[in-house]
Amino acid sequence: MAQRRTVLTSTSTPASARRNGGQILMQQLRIHGARRVFLVPGESYLPCIDAFNEHQGAIEPIVCRQESGAAYMAEAYGKLTGEPGICFVTRGPGATNASIGVHTAFQDSTPMILFIGQVGNGFCEREAFQEIDYRRMFGQMAKWVAQIDRTERIPEYVARAFSVATSGRPGPVVLALPEDTLWGSAEVVDLPRYTRAHSHPGGADLARMAALLEEAERPLMIVGGTGWTSEAMHQLEDFAVRFQVPVGTAWRRLECFDQRSPNAAGHVGWAMTPALRQRVRAADLIIAVGTRLGEATTEGYTVIESPMPRQKLVHVYPDPGELGRVFAPTQAIVADVASFAGALAALAPARPPQRKARVEAAHAEYLASLVPLSAQGPLSLDAVAAIAADQLPHDACITVGAGNYALYPHRYRRYTGPGTSLAPTVGSMGYGLPAAISAKLEQPERTVVCYAGDGCFQMNLQELGVALQYRVGVVVLVFNNGIWGTIRAHQEREFPGRAIALSFTNPDFAALVRSYGGHGEVVECTEDFAAALARACAFADREKLPALVELRYAADGIAPGETLSGILSAALARQQISGAAHGTFAEAVPQPCGVSVAVTDPVNDRADARR
Template sequence: MNKQSPQALPARTARNGGQILIDQLIIQGVKRVFLVPGESYLPCIDALYDHQDKIQPIVCRQESGAGYMAEAQGKLTGEPGICFVTRGPGATNASIAVHTAYQDSTPMILFVGQVGNDFYEREAFQEVDYRRMFGQMTKWVAQIDRTERIPEFIARAFAVATSGRPGPVVLALPEDTLWGKATVADVPRYRRAHSAPTPDAVASLAELIEQAERPFLLLGGSGWTPAASRQMEGFAERFALPVGVAWRRLECFDNHHPNFAGHVGWAMPESLRKRVQESDLLIAVGTRMGEATSEGYTVVESPLPRQRLVHVYPDANELGRVFHPTLPIAADVVSFAAAVAELSPSRSPGARNAGHDAHQVYLAEQEPKAAPGALNLNVAACHVRDNVPQDTCITVGAGNYALYPHAYYRFKGVGTSLAPTVGSMGYGLPAAIAAKLENPDRTVICYAGDGCFQMNLQELGVAMQYRVGIVVLVFNNGIWGTIRAHQEREFPGRTVALGFDNPEFSELIRAYRGYGEIVASDEAFGPAFARALAFANTQQLPALLELRYDADGIAPGMTLSQIRSDALARQAGAK
């Protein structure tokens, strides 16, 4: 029998703060950390030297890239992604990833070097008050001022990052805390707390479904597991429910499933928009149904949705905050899926076959649309879909180019999509690197706009250094496309400050020992994509295809010239 206290492991001999901290990460199960080294946390870097067999340090080129990789790791595993950055500029660079983790509900812990307590509150070199800086974009931000309290803070950070609505934690590490020594007990590995629905809530849910004529199941949020996804598939089948996924949460449900209705949010097809709007019961599981998913709170209105709303969410504080639910259920997705796994209708859904009908409409929408120019991005996206393994991971950042994989690719389930719901640019490449490091045997494809890619292209150095064989598709149209579309919609014909000259990306990738090609036609795409995949798989180095296309084709089924024409017509009609 283990006679150790459940609250603490035996105290060790004296260790410095860096050694204590890294020992805690090992106990918490951390196998990889992303960092940009800094003198402010040197004892932590030194402690990693003794544990290279347990923790892999990934040396990144810029803190936003390191933070994005940690956030992506958290998305993939459900365990906090770990990032170390230095004080001041390092922390500010990493803040974009913290904000992403907050809005995306991703477990993540950012460790930031800090000036010593003896210099604190003097605006010392690179000093920042991190409680004030990160206060509104984290679940918890703290500073560890005493060496002996490091185990306590680390254990709490893991618990906070994963409990309720997951999210980021930031811990500041003063230099004297890390250099100081203490004889202190370690704290055991955290255990995640789960919130589960009550039997009465499950019974009420079943009653509401049987009363409904047009129910719709909407899945989103974080924390999904393959088992939970399979349980939700069975639930949808038994009750004949059409299933949609929330904005950029395409991995929550198998897109091949005969009940899958599509991606709910900005740019969704009118048929899907109408199906959600006209549903008489909306069962939202794991998703906050934010601005993007609800299309500006119109498809699902706030505060009183036109649909009866069952809202299932792990944080009770979110229930009723934006949407008033008919039935609020405080439960995480894993516990909810388990609770409904054995739930069956008391009578057959009868003639209602909405799930299968919705899937047929979804498949019809996946036929590639026409586009101007020699290279049709709709056709290219369909080619990728049909020529990679089903467990491929697709990553994107932000921009209209991301609509192509999200419109045409059929995501298989957990781990097949990494996309920031917050819409942060520069995410796709770091996320792809994290995905390949976590699952080296999987194919990983990064979709990146020419502007989005250049925000973190320096992380190609990480792909080169650690032999990460990913394929990057760079959509080169020489404009800030999403903003150009908005500009044409609101101020047609008054284009300014939206275009830029690009380097030759196919040459740039060669500087990182990778493979590059320019693709400018439908006929060239397929063979080029096969060559890029083969290079990435055999050489374990990045491959890049630079897609040059007519900038007028701004999004699936949409052109800038048509947006401008429609806007001018509206202006003329308003006069």
């Protein structure tokens, strides 16, 4: 039986009346600042569900339709707020479904806590109904995995979970909740709200970095990671202006820098422009702030080589374990992005820099990349993305899942700061819609638009039920071409002319969203898109329900400036075989607006864009 704790400290709160484990846990979540919990209900944690009754108006339960959707929503909440996103799922199947959100939070460095129901302690190690050892299951995809075996220790474990999830490199924590822990009762003190630990750069660190910058002719800053605030972003921009340094955003961290800034150089990573790629390669100093400089940002560790970069590298990161792990930096600085940005205010150039022309040229190249590239067919994805970029408010939140369709909003949208982009760096499909719902719940006055491939959307389209239930007015743009386009591109590259097992039959997405009480329409021509988007946004704002625009197309453009036919031709040339000997690239079918063109397979949803 649990023993009553009688020793209080100056930081603890008075002992409460006897409560069950679910009541203790929910009270701790409230103390630590949780305002919203994403869940799929399960009998394995019923005491926690019951305890919501005691926190109505303080903690909002969001009942999701599938655990992956719930986990994605919690992860998006963590990205938006910097506080751990909270998710509850049941044991076994619930945990396995939710694991994709944990993996996303780990690779995206997002604070998150996943609570999982568990069999009672008396049944452990018998392979009881739905039993899994979560320490083994989540060991490599979470910062900390534990099981709370005693009711009276719930406050201790929860407080530690919040601290671990937000300290150093943020990430997910997984806590298993045995049934006897939740149904058991105890008299315990409620621990105070956690305090996040910050890491600050030292004066010597800043002086050395300033000296390296003083010597550099072609410096480039790359920003990314988590923890950015509007204030920190402005402080870093001021530094870049003073020292005349162009700034690029790391892969899928587009929200980390205001791209309207004259120092903005563009999106660094897969599918970056040739001009920006050359700037990264030719830089004599890279200042990487908050980003791990992963495979995607460095294009397979080629533009910045591992383990020894050609460029001098100043690597600023909150976790010392990351510094020197993949790259040997010229200088390593242990600091979180907000603390580092705040410290930059004290720095000033020893003499006026002479790099203004380089900054202006980098920004001019970035602006040139915003001009829509030409594309064949009645519906141009380049033009559609550019229209949406101009038409949506500058602070709109854009969410994506994974696939080449995401390259269009990545290229043509100028992101303006924290909260304007939610994109999984892990390349996880099905993320866009749950993330959009989470964003709209958190910031209901902000326009939220989800870009989704037809395959990506169908991985979590059931969460439209959440948008209906909670009156969440998100807008969804579905890129419908009926195939897994990114994989088709790889297939044509590696096995040209032998495309197979990549197509599927789609429902009428516009009709589907109407069944959820929303607005849906189909666009098949570029000239119809602007008005359709305006109608969708107006409906979502007015009715507080989802609106969807289905983009039907079959175009050769697999990505901005790249075609599947070009990929195929190059592959055939490499193999020195003719297209006739191995089949044709496409078949003719009726196209939107009465035009007949060759079916190609541009847009898909698996972010395997390594080549």
